[in-house]
Amino acid sequence: MIMKHNEEQLSADWREDEAAAMKWMEFPREILIGKNVLNNVPDVLNKLKISEKVLLVTGKNTLDVAGKQILEMIENNGGVCEICVSEKASPEEVKKITEAGAALGADCFLGVGSGRSIDLAKLSSKNCDVPFISIPTAASHDGIVSARASIHSDGKSESVEAQAPIAVIADTEIISRAPFRLLAAGCGDVISNYTSVLDWELASRHQNEPFSKSASMMAYMSADMISNSATLIRPGLESSARIAVKALVLSGAAMSVAGSSRPASGSEHMFSHALDRIAKKPALHGEQCAVGSIMMMYLHGGDWEKIRNSLQQIGAPTSAREMGIEDEEIIEALLRAHTIRPERYTILGGGLTLSAAEKMASVTKVISD
Ligand SMILES: NC(=O)C1=CN([C@@H]2O[C@H](COP(=O)(O)OP(=O)(O)OC[C@H]3O[C@@H](n4cnc5c(N)ncnc54)[C@H](OP(=O)(O)O)[C@@H]3O)[C@@H](O)[C@H]2O)C=CC1
Ligand SMILES: O=C(CO)COP(=O)(O)O
Ligand SMILES: [Zn+2]
Known part of the structure; x- marks a missing residue:
């Protein structure tokens, strides 16, 4: 069993952060999940009273997977749609797309693809002060529904607050046909909430950090949704895509309630960023993040084997070798993880010693003995 609180602990911790009650929680207004929901793009634009002057941000592959079909639907509906095809989530690319949106006078951006295209639409629409719609063609992480975006520059990536999508249109038929590795990774991102929630609880106890029980329970529940359905996550199945997308939406909602990525990003994400x-x-x-979560659960003294088993059932990697990463790089990342976001208190505290890092990575079978 994953580490859970006893009843006494639960009631002691059942306290919403006072400030959270006053927070501005950004949620999507429309969420469509299912087979062929892509056909509803014009309806969603109409419902949101968007005049259909939209900038569609996509990638080389996803242009064919969904981008062209959306363009056609919008044009057939009398709207104006321009397409930006991008290969990198860089500041230069964000500037270029922002300028294209402004020149068009776009009143909405569409992020069509997976993480990169959605992040680019998220950031450039925010610069233009207009909403964006997230249209994932793969479900590789919870950024498809959250307000956060990653930006890459000089070989480094930075995670920044942007804006939440005004709508999410997740066509599970399309998502189920994307490379399965992407879906398994999305499941891993959600499963890793098991340790981010524990880190947040720890920070609440050790540092009196503001804590929202409802946000943490949403994040925890999304991890449970995937872990309990691990055997149902299979390549090419529309039902598997539906399970994953629903869990990602719940994880994104947890971040909206918290007003930060705290419920879904703890020590395991710091390891991944490192x-x-x-x-x-x-x-x-x-x-x-999922492999990081196995190791961080070991540090928390919880059931790391349950996380490992769920990932193995899904077909997601559980070791350095399966991820194509050197053992030495894992150790280096473990030693550096606590420096990534020092203001976010986690089980890593002030850092690990080399022998502790080697032990946790080898006991959990992430690196070879
Ligand atoms: N916002 C957030 O919270 C987070 C953001 N990120 C960021 O997201 C990005 C990574 O996202 P990720 O989704 O893993 O990767 P990508 O967006 O790079 O997508 C991976 C590849 O899959 C292709 N693809 C997507 N959907 C399909 C499909 N249906 N069929 C065939 N190919 C498809 C993409 O094609 P194409 O080239 O056409 O796009 C791309 O080549 C990084 O920039 C990362 O920093 C990561 C974690 C969290
Ligand atoms: O990936 C995330 C949640 O799954 C976002 O977390 P970060 O704030 O660490 O980028
Ligand atoms: Zn993540």
Whole structure:
């Protein structure tokens, strides 16, 4: 069993952060999840009273997967749609897309693709002070529904607050046909909430950090949704995509309630962010966070084997070798993880010793003995 509070602990911790009650919680207004919901793009634009002058941000592959179809639907509906195809989530690319949106006079951006395209639409629409709609073609992490975006520059990535989508249109038929590795990574990102929630609780106890029980329970529940359905997550199945997307939406909502990524990003995400800077060839975000979560659960004294088993059932990597990462890079990332976001208190505290890092990585079978 994953570490859970006893009843006494639960009631002691059942306290909403006072400030959270006053927080501005940004949620999508429309969320469509299901087979062929892509056809509803014009309806959603109408419902949101968007005049259909939209900038569609996509990638080379996802242009064919969904971008062209959306363009056609909008044009057939009398709207104006321009397309920006991007390959990198860089500040230069954000500037270019922002300028394209402003020149068009776009009243909405569409992020069509997976993480990169959605982040680009998120950031550039915010610059233009207009909403954006998230239209994921893969479910590789909870950024498809959250207000956070990652930006890459000089080989480094930075996670920043942007804006939440005004709508999410997740066509599970399309998502189920995306490379399965992306879906498994999305499941890993959600499963890693098990440790981010524990880190947040720890910070609340050790540092009196503002804490929201409802946000933490939403994040925890989304992890449970995936872990309890691990055997149902299979390549090519529309039902698997539906399970994953619903869990990602719940995880994104947890971040909206918290007003930060705290419920879904703890020590395991710091490990992944460190790995992004260290590894010659980083793996997918959700894969790294999930492997990090196995090790961080070991540090918390919880049931790390349950996380490992769920990932194995899904077919997500559980070791450095399976992620294509060197053992030495894992150790380096563990040693550096606590410096990534020092203001976010986690089980990593002031850092690990080399022997502690080696032990946790080898006991949990992330690196070979
Ligand atoms: N906002 C957040 O909270 C977070 C953001 N990120 C960021 O997200 C990005 C990574 O996102 P991720 O989704 O893993 O990767 P990408 O967005 O780079 O997508 C991976 C690849 O899959 C392709 N693809 C997507 N959907 C399909 C489909 N249906 N069929 C065939 N190919 C498809 C993409 O094509 P194409 O080239 O056409 O796009 C791309 O080549 C990084 O920039 C990362 O920093 C990561 C974690 C959290
Ligand atoms: O990836 C995230 C949640 O899953 C966002 O977290 P970060 O704030 O660490 O980028
Ligand atoms: Zn994540």
